[in-house]
Amino acid sequence: MTEQHNADRVALVTGGGRGIGREICLGLARAGRRVAVADLRMPGATQTAATVNTEGGSGRHGGGEPNRAIAVAMDVSDSDSVAQGLLAVVDELGPVEILVNCAGWDELKPFGTTDEAFWDRVIEINYKGPLRTTHGCLPAMIEAGFGRIVNIGSDAGRVGSSGEAVYSGAKGGVIAFTKTIAREVARRGITANAVCPGPTDTPLLEEIASATATSDKIIGAMARAVPMKRIGQPHEVASAVVYLCSEEAGFITGQTLSVSGGLTMA
Template sequence: MRGLKGKRVILTGGGSGIGAATCRRFAEEGAHVFVFDLDGNAARETASAIQQGGGEAGAFEVDITNRDAVFSAVEDVSGGGPVDVLVNNAGWDRLVPFIESDTDLWTRVIDINLYGPLHMHHAVLPLMKKQRHGRVVNIASDAGRVGSSGEAVYSACKGGIIAFTKTMARELARSGIQLNAVCPGPTDTPLFSSFAEGETGDKIKTALEKAIPMGRLAQPGDFPGIVCFLASDDAGFITGQTISVSGGLTMSG
């Protein structure tokens, strides 16, 4: 893709799943990747794999719910050059019907899935505005577009990220900054495995595979292409858009 070589990319949740796969793809495109993850060892593993393949990468152990930690890590990155691309990928949830959930769960889900990306935007967008260019790709979820049983608060957060992305795209379009959202459908990641274990988990997976027109769950490798495209020069006139990657499960606009 055009325009990614030499770009400096911050990606949260880059230690596993979609994040790790996307970090590797950015590196393949010639970008310098900064892997942010709560699990420092996982971040270092992703960065090391990129370096061993001849790419450029650095690892940062960052809790995105901690505003000070976010600003400190972003400052470390920006001290060496511009932040050209931000990918907000980190997320977490636990499958619980809303009326059986409690405020402790709500707080954790909101802190990670809403406040975390807000912290990242607040740290990075002023830098992008000053340099008059930047791309942000927010990994939202189809749960935020059409809802998802057992994920009420998570869905609310992801719906909020979609609306936030559109709003910031409007606010910053004349500043040379483009923001778009990618919405994964059900994906075979460690997060999915954490609440799809045992016999019940097998039933959930089978039901989803039957419901998805393409007949399978998404894999982490299904997402790096669209994320890198939106960060590339090939997407130079695209902003404020929400793109579903769900194997056809959700086809509504």
């Protein structure tokens, strides 16, 4: 397989329209990947794809064509939407060789105040979403003998987080799922790893915090809990993901990497 072909590998990033997902798309594109920006919010996905295409040749390898990105409508909580989105990616870019599951959602609520409708939404997006996309992408990866899967977990899934009981459980499930997939496909040229952000400056964090009466205090408390005494930036998480998606990371699989300023150390 030539270096140019390797550079042209197709990456699918869910939740790529904003926050961490957007930075992952930009980072993968700069590494030379063709990127499918999948998101429920099409304006954000379109903007991310346009930014990649505007940057153009910053990620060229060997004088080849500029990076190419497309925006794809995808609701990871809906199996039909995932299937249709994957068909669109394959049609425009080719089979997915790199999958990053970044789409996520939560609200801060004590567990006793939640109901099954809330549980279902959190689980459908944060846990079953990665199941759906992985199930759809794995066959082509196995056939090609190459694949990189990175699932965005959370430090909440490693140590728990008050007010995020269902989300923490879903992210813990993502971590265990990632390890199991890693074992199942270890001899197929496919790796699967989880990256767990700590508190990170994203639109989702702002939405979660602003839904409470003390949003500034919540974010301040999060920062104080981190040994580095600040919350993370999306590009800091993205850099870890881009590495795990690289050719060089071929002997790293089944791992859980926290990008959290030392909030979780293991």
